[in-house]
Amino acid sequence: MLSKKGATPLPLLVVGALGVVFGDLGTSPLYSLHAVFTLHNGALKPTEEDILAVLSLIIWCLIIIVSVGYATFIMRADNKGEGGILSLVSLIRHRLGKADPRAVVATFIAIMGAGLFYGDSLITPAVSVMSAVEGLEVANPEFSHWVIPASIVILSLLFFVQRWGTGRIGVAFGPIMCCWFLTLGGLGLGPILDNPSILWALSPMPGLRLAVAHPFITFLALGAVVLTVTGVEALYADMGHFGRRPIVIAWFTLAFPMLILNYLGQGANLLLHPEALNNPFFELAPRWGQLPLVILATLATVIASQAVISGAFSVSRQASRLSFLPRLKVLQTSKSMGGQIYLPAVNHMLWIAVMALVLIFQSSQNLASAYGFSVSGTLILEMSLFLLMARTIWHWPVWRIALVALAIGSVEVAIFLANIAKLATGGWLPLMVAIMMVIIMTTWKKGSKIVFSRRAELEGPLSDFISTVKARGVRRVSGVAIYPHGNPTTAPLALRSSVLFNRVLHDHIVIVTIKHIGVPHVRHTRRVEVTTRGDQTYGIIHMNYRVGFNDSQNVPAAVQLMCSAHPEFGIDPTIAQYVLSTYRIEPGKDKGVRYARSELFRWLERMGANRTQSFKLPLDRTIVVGASVEV
Numbered sequence: 001m002l003s004k005k006g007a008t009p010l011p012l013l014v015v016g017a018l019g020v021v022f023g024d025l026g027t028s029p030l031y032s033l034h035a036v037f038t039l040h041n042g043a044l045k046p047t048e049e050d051i052l053a054v055l056s057l058i059i060w061c062l063i064i065i066v067s068v069g070y071a072t073f074i075m076r077a078d079n080k081g082e083g084g085i086l087s088l089v090s091l092i093r094h095r096l097g098k099a100d101p102r103a104v105v106a107t108f109i110a111i112m113g114a115g116l117f118y119g120d121s122l123i124t125p126a127v128s129v130m131s132a133v134e135g136l137e138v139a140n141p142e143f144s145h146w147v148i149p150a151s152i153v154i155l156s157l158l159f160f161v162q163r164w165g166t167g168r169i170g171v172a173f174g175p176i177m178c179c180w181f182l183t184l185g186g187l188g189l190g191p192i193l194d195n196p197s198i199l200w201a202l203s204p205m206p207g208l209r210l211a212v213a214h215p216f217i218t219f220l221a222l223g224a225v226v227l228t229v230t231g232v233e234a235l236y237a238d239m240g241h242f243g244r245r246p247i248v249i250a251w252f253t254l255a256f257p258m259l260i261l262n263y264l265g266q267g268a269n270l271l272l273h274p275e276a277l278n279n280p281f282f283e284l285a286p287r288w289g290q291l292p293l294v295i296l297a298t299l300a301t302v303i304a305s306q307a308v309i310s311g312a313f314s315v316s317r318q319a320s321r322l323s324f325l326p327r328l329k330v331l332q333t334s335k336s337m338g339g340q341i342y343l344p345a346v347n348h349m350l351w352i353a354v355m356a357l358v359l360i361f362q363s364s365q366n367l368a369s370a371y372g373f374s375v376s377g378t379l380i381l382e383m384s385l386f387l388l389m390a391r392t393i394w395h396w397p398v399w400r401i402a403l404v405a406l407a408i409g410s411v412e413v414a415i416f417l418a419n420i421a422k423l424a425t426g427g428w429l430p431l432m433v434a435i436m437m438v439i440i441m442t443t444w445k446k447g448s449k450i451v452f453s454r455r456a457e458l459e460g461p462l463s464d465f466i467s468t469v470k471a472r473g474v475r476r477v478s479g480v481a482i483y484p485h486g487n488p489t490t491a492p493l494a495l496r497s498s499v500l501f502n503r504v505l506h507d508h509i510v511i512v513t514i515k516h517i518g519v520p521h522v523r524h525t526r527r528v529e530v531t532t533r534g535d536q537t538y539g540i541i542h543m544n545y546r547v548g549f550n551d552s553q554n555v556p557a558a559v560q561l562m563c564s565a566h567p568e569f570g571i572d573p574t575i576a577q578y579v580l581s582t583y584r585i586e587p588g589k590d591k592g593v594r595y596a597r598s599e600l601f602r603w604l605e606r607m608g609a610n611r612t613q614s615f616k617l618p619l620d621r622t623i624v625v626g627a628s629v630e631v
Helices: 010-020 032-037 048-075 083-098 103-134 137-140 142-162 167-194 196-202 205-212 216-228 233-237 244-272 274-278 287-321 344-361 362-390 398-420 426-460 462-472 493-502 555-565 592-609
Strands: 475-484 504-515 528-533 539-545 577-586 622-630
Touching: 010 167, 010 244, 010 287, 032 048, 032 137, 032 216, 032 274, 032 462, 048 196, 048 205, 048 216, 048 233, 048 244, 048 362, 048 398, 083 103, 083 233, 083 287, 083 362, 083 475, 103 137, 103 142, 103 233, 103 287, 103 344, 103 426, 137 142, 137 205, 142 216, 142 287, 142 344, 167 196, 167 244, 167 555, 196 244, 205 216, 216 398, 216 504, 244 274, 287 344, 344 539, 344 577, 362 426, 426 493, 426 592, 462 493, 462 528, 475 493, 475 555, 493 504, 493 577, 493 622, 504 555, 528 555, 539 555
Parallel strands: 475 504, 475 577, 504 539, 577 622
Antiparallel strands: 528 539
């Protein structure tokens, strides 16, 4: 995230938004129109009536869903400047309370939406890069056997460079996407001038006439038209990187008009050359320009893939901070951009899954069916959460909720229902990924709650522990001991063990509880809250370290902040020892579904990141003390 949005000129923010936010939307013309005309054994033909109707559906989906639904409404629902489905549900839970039934429903919706986003993160790189490389077949049919190997190499390189972050190459994304959008408009302008009758597609009437005359065919067409709005969720998810205004300006001034020109140009060219239906996008270019267009398209699709991979990193970190996933190893790849992170485990799993998709589906056309379902499902879930928030937090009247639901939600529901028909031909893939993620997230959430309760029983109240220690007169030794501990009301197991086995306590004891606030960021001046336990002379301090779901969990940095703010404690953070309490998870005795979920929880717990690394603890000054907990 930009550390100081006001310090960055608006034009640079607009160019940056074009490079990161609109990569997926901007590459949809590569495959969308072709997908519509090849559905259901060619139910739609490249006739003037059908072409105008399809283009009308595409244009008005862009208007209703992107321009009105997201740019006008959903993007106003920011959580301290951050967007995304998990950020939105965090805002709802924070305002309503976690126990509120509406918040519970919203949480499940968000989990399902995050699951569909992971499905999108798998499909987008595969379908985007393959659709660009397939342009080689248009330039030279003899290159067809190179499509799969080239796609694998490009995608592998893309995942390989993630460890260095987007900081060094990110500055090039915006200019490349500007060039791409201008190319889209330029390619479409010529055919439009040759056949200006295609401009009738700007009216909703051709699409409505098709719906009245052939409702079933229109219904099926919507299942492919949704491909034109793939990536629209990025407008909301990446809002924290640039702010709403630059994204909206980039959409209405360049991305939206250039996309319209290209779609109209593809339609006009099909009217003049129906044989171009095999690849209507690349047929817009003259023969001499097709190979350079393939190169530019490949760069654009790599950028689109980069955006969705980075989005998967952000969603994973947010889910971990909201206790829907185990603690993950997060590497910050930029000192000034908080949103630029690298999650090795997520990157490796995405790479393996994307490689499998390329080898199994073999073409972008085969993957298009799987693509539409995840996008349409995400649209409905985000709109549902937005309407819930608008009613419960903004207190919109019922008539306004109904109007938005009818005008936008009805279109999204129709698109979703059309994509259900494609479950058997690929739509099962994102649904399966979403169901798996729901199982994983709910298992981790419930298992963590059980473990937290069992740990509390083992640890006992902190106040009772302090009273017992003071009554026994435990010997004090010089030094500073820091105990990262999740429950501020109980005594850390490691602290209790120190008294039980060693009969000593350090002069200075700091219990650090990382408190996740339901906001993206917490200012440094507000992160540390300190209270003394017992009396001030006894040397036991409790510190709440308040972090947002996009903040670092650097415990030594928190201790340094505390020492700077409270020099009266006389604590030297450079000599502090860090003591972790760890718990080995043992399986319960029950069999069946509960046993399976218990085993899943244990596996997730083992896959979680090392707390020493997550908390940025110094290895040479960190001790671990353990116990067993049954789940």
